Amino acid sequence: MEWGIANGFFLAVILVLTVFWAKFKGDIGELAVTYKLKDLDKEKYRIIHDIKLKNMGGSTSTTQIDHIVISTYGIFVIETKSYKGKIYGKEKSRTWTQYLSNQKNSFMNPIFQNYAHIRAIESILEDSYPEMTYHSIIAFSGGANLDAIEVTKAKVCKIRYVSEAIKDLSTEEVIGKEDIGKIIEIVEKNKSHQTDLTHTREIKKVKKENEEKIKDNICPKCGGNLVEKEGKYGKFIGCSNFPKCRFVLSQKKKS
Ligand SMILES: [Zn+2]
Known part of the structure; x- marks a missing residue:
């Protein structure tokens, strides 16, 4: 291999590795x-x-x-x-x-x-x-x-x-x-x-705990009750401690 090609190849390898590393991160x-x-x-x-x-x-x-x-x-x-x-x-x-x-x-x-x-x-x-x-x-x-x-x-x-x-x-x-x-x-x-x-495990654990709370109608932010409310854009689930707590369950996507 000529020096220029070897050099180019080397740079390409470095580039690919760097991109993979970033993706991995x-x-x-x-x-x-x-x-x-x-x-x-x-x-x-x-x-x-x-x-x-x-x-x-x-x-x-x-x-x-x-x-x-x-x-x-x-x-x-x-x-x-x-x-x-x-x-x-x-x-x-x-x-x-x-x-x-x-x-x-x-x-x-x-x-x-x-x-x-x-x-x-x-x-x-x-x-x-x-x-x-x-x-x-x-x-x-x-x-x-x-x-x-x-x-x-x-x-x-x-x-x-x-x-x-x-x-x-x-x-x-x-x-x-x-x-x-x-x-x-x-x-x-x-x-x-x-x-x-x-x-990552900890984030997953917290997410799971929050989902459990929501299932039990408990606000994951303050421990209050989750209740159905009537808003500008229709019904939604929010925290009963509003306005102290502003937790709102994000709208479920239509399937
Ligand atoms: Zn709350």
């Missing part, structure tokens, strides 16, 4: 963000990928964070979403909706999800950095149409604009350069060593 979007974050100035922005931290007040013991960018402008917490189609979402709605040509799906509001990540980071830094600024970024893959999303407190963008989004939000320096390393040290020290498998 469950999200190719994460890899794309990792690639895009390389545009950032390494002196100013330090990055931690795919880390698990202790979950504060959540139903699972750890929370998995896709990317954390630590800079003098504060801490950027990035959640990636691989959804195509038109996305509808509001700041405070429990779920967002994805419209594809022949179906619609709802998914958990990623701002809430990322807020849990921010809480987890905040809780380990609050002793040393109680005044830290946190920026929430939700990065969607290329096939998503984000025109209908109405949010102000988080940045929702395409993965390819993630480093621009970070630069746009880099307006005010809140810590010194020397703090960046200290923060990374604290975060690394608080890393959870729970394996991916245990984490």
Whole structure:
């Protein structure tokens, strides 16, 4: 084999392995963000990928964070979403909706999800950095149409604009350069060593427990009773503790 061909072959193998690895990790979007974050100035922005931290007040013991960018402008917490189609979402709605040509799906509001990540980071830094600024970024893959999303407190963008989004939000320096390393040290020290498998099992267990509760008409969020209610769009099942608890059983798809 000629050197050029051997080289090309070698690169192709690396590429295939990398793609497989990313798929195996469950999200190719994460890899794309990792690639895009390389545009950032390494002196100013330090990055931690795919880390698990202790979950504060959540139903699972750890929370998995896709990317954390630590800079003098504060801490950027990035959640990636691989959804195509038109996305509808509001700041405070429990779920967002994805419209594809022949179906619609709802998914958990990623701002809430990322807020849990921010809480987890905040809780380990609050002793040393109680005044830290946190920026929430939700990065969607290329096939998503984000025109209908109405949010102000988080940045929702395409993965390819993630480093621009970070630069746009880099307006005010809140810590010194020397703090960046200290923060990374604290975060690394608080890393959870729970394996991916245990984490997945735990998520499954919680999901199953919630399903059992719902079967018994118990609200999985607060333990209240689930009752039938009359809403704008017809009957639905919700928590009797409304408005304290806003749990609503998601509409069953017509079969
Ligand atoms: Zn409830």
